[in-house]
Amino acid sequence: MNQIATVVLAAGIAKRMGESKQLLPWGDSTLLETVIKNALTTDADISFVVLGAYKNEIEEKIDFSNSIVVINENWEQGLGSSIALITAEIDKKYPNINAMLFVLADQPFISILHLNEMMKLHHKQNESIILTKKQDYRGVPVLFPRKYFSELMLLPNDEGAKEIIYNNKSQVMEVVTQDNTADIDTYKMYEALRKIFKSEK
Numbered sequence: 001m002n003q004i005a006t007v008v009l010a011a012g013i014a015k016r017m018g019e020s021k022q023l024l025p026w027g028d029s030t031l032l033e034t035v036i037k038n039a040l041t042t043d044a045d046i047s048f049v050v051l052g053a054y055k056n057e058i059e060e061k062i063d064f065s066n067s068i069v070v071i072n073e074n075w076e077q078g079l080g081s082s083i084a085l086i087t088a089e090i091d092k093k094y095p096n097i098n099a100m101l102f103v104l105a106d107q108p109f110i111s112i113l114h115l116n117e118m119m120k121l122h123h124k125q126n127e128s129i130i131l132t133k134k135q136d137y138r139g140v141p142v143l144f145p146r147k148y149f150s151e152l153m154l155l156p157n158d159e160g161a162k163e164i165i166y167n168n169k170s171q172v173m174e175v176v177t178q179d180n181t182a183d184i185d186t187y188k189m190y191e192a193l194r195k196i197f198k199s200e201k
Helices: 031-041 055-061 079-093 112-124 146-152 162-167 187-200
Strands: 003-010 046-051 068-071 097-104 129-134 137-145 172-176
Touching: 003 031, 003 079, 003 112, 031 046, 031 097, 031 112, 046 055, 046 079, 068 079, 079 097, 079 146, 097 112, 097 146, 112 129, 112 137, 112 172, 129 162, 137 146, 146 162
Parallel strands: 003 046, 003 097, 046 068, 129 172
Antiparallel strands: 097 137, 129 137
16 A cells, blocks of 8 residues: 655754744644644645654643654754654554655645645655745655655754755656745744734634
């Protein structure tokens, strides 16, 4: 079976924010809950969430009953360590999962529709890395098929998967989105994006 997993990456400490941005209010819930809900509502077969910093605080306040939570105890090493950890977990325990669709916990505007379009493309092109594209932006959400799992498991520290993508340019496809792809690094950015979100409601 060609199963797809969504993976919400939410282990970071948000140094520039100075607090758990995963729990910042967003609509009638929080940033992380919004992204998890979107991931769970897609056509994916299973959904994972990677926690690290603030894990106790987050687990107290968010319902993870429909997701599988994996804890990155080495979250201080950065994003690459979370990707390597979850890839190893899925590779070892979930042989039916043939692709992972990575989503950032602080990209609340990414729609279910866009994530489903990425998965549809994967079913047609199941050997390709699939990126999100909007104007000059090319990046996360990103889908990796199983053929890249061995490379993802070796990612160092704070390096994301950009080098794997660069080294396999001929295997990369893109899905264009109209969604706001901004991620939230500072409180000022959070306030600005929250205003946009409220104006769109």
